Amino acid sequence: MDGLPDPARAEAPHQDIPRGVPLAVRRGQPTVWLNPHRAPTADGLPTRAVSLADVEAALARWRRFEPLLARLFDELETGRIDSPLRALSEPVARRVLGGAGGTVWVKADHELPVTGCIKARGGVYEVLVYAEALAREAGLLGPREGYARLAEPEARRVFGAHTVAVGSTGNLGFSVGVMARALGFRVEVHMSRDAKAWKKRRLREIGAEVVEHAGDYGSAVAAARTGFQGRPDAHFVDDEDSLDLFLGYATAAFDLRRQLAEAGVTVDRDHPLFVYLPCGVGGAPGGVTLGLKLLFGDAVRCIFVEPVAAPCMLVQLAAGLERTVSVYDVGLDNRTAADGLAVARASMLVARMVRGLIEAVATVSDDALHAWLRDLWHAAGLRLEPSAAAGFAAVRPFLTALPPPNPARATHVVWTTGGALLPEAEFQKALRGSAAEPAAE
Template sequence: MSDGLNGIPDAVRAGQPTVWRNPHGRPAAEILPGLAYGLAEVAEAEARWRRFDPLLARLFPELATGRIDSPLLCLGPDVAAHVAGFAGARVLVKADHDLPVTGCIKARGGVYEVLVQAEALARRGGWLRTGDSYARLAEPDARDAFAAYTIAVGSTGNLGFSVGVMARALGFAVEVHMSHDAKAWKKQRLRDLGARVVEHAGDYGSAVAAARAAFADRPDAHFVDDESSVDLFLGYATAAFDLRRQLAEAEVTVDGANPLHVYLPCGVGGAPGGVTLGLKLLFGDAVRCIFVEPVAAPCLLVQLAEGLEHPVSVYDIGLDNRTAADGLAVSQASMLVAGTVGPLVEAVVTVEDTALFTWLRDLWEQAGLRLEPSAAAAFAAVGPRLTLSPEARGGTHVVWTTGGALLPEAEFRTALGLGIR
């Protein structure tokens, strides 16, 4: 092609739904030992979450134990057959659309990164003594100290909300940079929390870049960088421990003979990438991770297809990054994610907006799941992927629903009405 990007299939360029099997995929055993982050780092992140359990339980009454996790649901046989395209399919839902406190997967990274900052500040300030419960950080003196510090983030909405909820609950000042076309209700929800919302004329990537520049030299602030934060990445990765525990409780075996296929909506790549790292560390290649992107914004697909030499955006191949899946409207993938877990991604499936709305409606009517368009994406990917890879049918399929429970009623009703019968 004249743009010199030769690895990208014509159907992807044409904005058609595609199943792209990653030709650069490598075995976990070959890739994991060479990565900068391994089980030790993810286990350390998990231990940090547990240290914060008493504080989270104190700040958010809906968290009985302080643990922010979602249920693992088993779809009934008819819905499972509808999703997978054949009778007898085993389909589970990792219901992060219903994650407590924030109603979206981005909490796993966003809340976690705020906790990392809070812990570092508290240790530096001597507000936590050995043996203290972290619940102490909800006391007025700690809140007053946090108030002198700003947590900033660039976001399509859900990361900003997750960071905003946690940071405001601790007393931090919060500044969220968003693209002009980010959903109005997501901006309003942040303002209601007391966050400052800064709007940018360009897309999500330019909002992130502007915020990064604005906070580069601010000793009184921390910028949560959706494109390159290791803390976000490790926070997402800890989800693998939750899923492993729930699979064991549900008596689902995961091994070479019983593979687990996990379908993950992908925006900049942090959430699906972190989850993939965690799952590969725990299960190796018994887990296959399939990323799902809108046809207009397949940023990780184009980056993986072209290799890691230089960043490639969806604009470079003539796509416009316009999608109703606002959380996935990202033109350029995280190079941290592409470089870390790229070879561990089994396939990327691209889906049309019409399919998102139809699945959103079907899952509401047939299973009572309240999803936002981005979160319905993974359902649209299962059937096409299994048509191309029928040998994968026998395993267990986990659809990761990534957001939606906190969607305002009017937004949800509008989305429901857009599904095609």
């Protein structure tokens, strides 16, 4: 869910400022918006377009591809893409909680193998869905053929006649690109000209073609979507409107459930699970939320976290779902150090999915992101990019805003999103809280 501001759009707010958006949000102040639309899980889930059976089918597809993934990527000995669940030490957990009760765990998707970010869950999965369909059509996957066969020259010739395209400023594009190039697809990543130069270099190094666009992330996605519409030799990964991406993210809930059980963590009404999820366009946190709700029901409470300058999901949910609304419409400029969360307009697909499911949306300042990034590096050895620190900055404000009684036996899971592949120079800039590198190469 990457994006950068469109200066032309950010000059002035929309003349008709949407109702329902809190004044503090419009002023760019840190805010906790407790979701007034939250409903019991049993009432909300049956109306969703994605069911438990759909998520289980996605999980089964991941398992079918494990032999292929193990063959293609040395770091995937088992073929499974997952991250560790780490407990924070008591002193660090106390700082995160600010005196509230409970334990704090980190779902360390910043350490995900292959891509080093949460986008592997959705981006890699959607490429696998497309590859499976092409392979079946070409007769490469009969009843006796294993999926590892798709690494062989015959399959690569089939895939090489097709292009996988995506709009991104980095992490999603890299996740899609790594998987697609490993299978032999041509890859196009459509990006804003303001995207970071090191992310463009990284994409070109894996053989992806980088196509630059004026404007923000949304402009790049829209241009790519139009360019690839109707092409039989190509597949466009639509970060704003893809159920396959959503399902790839949703399967992560099964990994977390298994890890919590292995750690002896109980999740029920008396032992609630709070999960803090950085949010850009919404696909990753939305998918994870739906998966967790399907597994834990009302015992899990999900909180989205966004930068104060780019709270696109909060703005959309607060304004209502009758029409799309952007952060520019409420006078915000979409400029933040958390470039992975700098999105002006939320996915309406995801907004409709999560409207009654999430507990709250919290907005956090760039100063808070940098402060937590430094603290977590020095105190816990977590090497994060600014976007991935967002969840930690939201815990105390959310618990303060939560109506009493404050749950003392809660488990808090902060989901990180990226950082393992951040170049050392960029990580040092983030530690200093200094400006990101110039966009131009």
